[in-house]
Amino acid sequence: MALVLLSLIIVGVALMLIFDPLLSYYVNTMPVLNGTEGTVIIIFAFLVLSNAVSATLECGVGLYVDNPV
Secondary structure (H helix, E strand, O other): OHHHHHHHHHHHHHHHHHOOOOHHHHHHOOOOOOOHHHHHHHHHHHHHHHHHHHHHHHHOOOOOOOOOO
């Protein structure tokens, strides 16, 4: 039941964003991240993805029954 409600919420928010007339104004006026801000975001995204990959390689895709320590 919770998965169905979560899916409906995500679809509802997506539909509200698609049909929002002011969204095109906000998208066109967003600042471009370059320099230090862009570098920090790229490093953070790399750390998050590398953590997910290493956890998947260590524990596998399913449930991990043993303590990895």
